[in-house]
Amino acid sequence: EVLLVESGGGLVQPGGSLRLSCAASGFIFSSYELNWVRQAPGKGLEWVSHISGSGSATYYADSVKGRFTISRDNAKNSLYLQMDSLRAEDTAVYYCARSRRRSLDYWGQGSLVTVSS
Amino acid sequence: DVVMTQSPLSLPVTLGQPASISCRSSQSLVYSDGDIYLNWFHQRPGQSPRRLIYKVFNRDSGVPDRFSGSGSGTDFTLKISRVEAEDVGVYYCMQGTHWPWTFGQGTKVEIK
Numbered sequence: 001e002v003l004l005v006e007s008g009g010g011l012v013q014p015g016g017s018l019r020l021s022c023a024a025s026g027f028i029f030s031s032y033e034l035n036w037v038r039q040a041p042g043k044g045l046e047w048v049s050h051i052s053g054s055g056s057a058t059y060y061a062d063s064v065k066g067r068f069t070i071s072r073d074n075a076k077n078s079l080y081l082q083m084d085s086l087r088a089e090d091t092a093v094y095y096c097a098r099s100r101r102r103s104l105d106y107w108g109q110g111s112l113v114t115v116s117s
Numbered sequence: 118d119v120v121m122t123q124s125p126l127s128l129p130v131t132l133g134q135p136a137s138i139s140c141r142s143s144q145s146l147v148y149s150d151g152d153i154y155l156n157w158f159h160q161r162p163g164q165s166p167r168r169l170i171y172k173v174f175n176r177d178s179g180v181p182d183r184f185s186g187s188g189s190g191t192d193f194t195l196k197i198s199r200v201e202a203e204d205v206g207v208y209y210c211m212q213g214t215h216w217p218w219t220f221g222q223g224t225k226v227e228i229k
Contacts, residue, residue, distance in 0.1 A: 045209055047218040061217050095165060102154040102213030107165040
């Protein structure tokens with residue numbers, strides 16, 4: 001069974017930093033691309049970032065480019081999102097999602113990030 | 118960025134009746150390999166999204182056959198042949214052809 005479990009969310013002040021993690025199991029981790037997708041309270045889904053299986057290729061939404069960094073550790077079956085210079089508009093549930101053939105086939109349960117003073 | 122426009126945004130339906138959601142993209146979703154990377158997701162209240170359909174019309178394992186996807190180019194449709202109570206929630210289309218990947222605004226399906 002494919003499992004994706006996010007952690008690391010919480011309350012952070014504007015301008016602060018936070019690192020999300022996603023622990024994966026049930027599949028050959030290095031063979032799959034991974035993504036972060038977020039959902040602001042009461043709002044729709046927004047794709048945030050993507051990383052290739054090897055970690056050599058990454059993509060970002062313009063809204064987070066230069067502030068967020070996606071990375072992965074294939075030895076630990078883990079995905080990360082380093083979030084710096086956080087803003088109030090970054091408040092959202094952040095989902096880890098596996099991708100294959102340009103689609104998101106499995107999602108985690110999400111981790112809430114709240115940016116507020 | 119490719120803009121995905123869904124309609125309607127709210128869809129009250131009667132149990133057992135059909136439902137249809139439209140998704141239009143601001144540019145063609147045909148990728149260089151000839152495939153169209155248009156997906157549909159369903160999100161129940163308080164839950165994570167779940168993929169229903171990939172590459173326009175391919176149903177995921179375990180998705181009831183009352184769900185069907187169709188379309189081409191820039192116009193796509195998700196149809197539910199007979200709505201059941203478990204189908205309530207928000208439906209999103211998403212394109213994976215162009216970076217950045219983008220979602221529609223979502224269509225909220227509720228029972229009348």
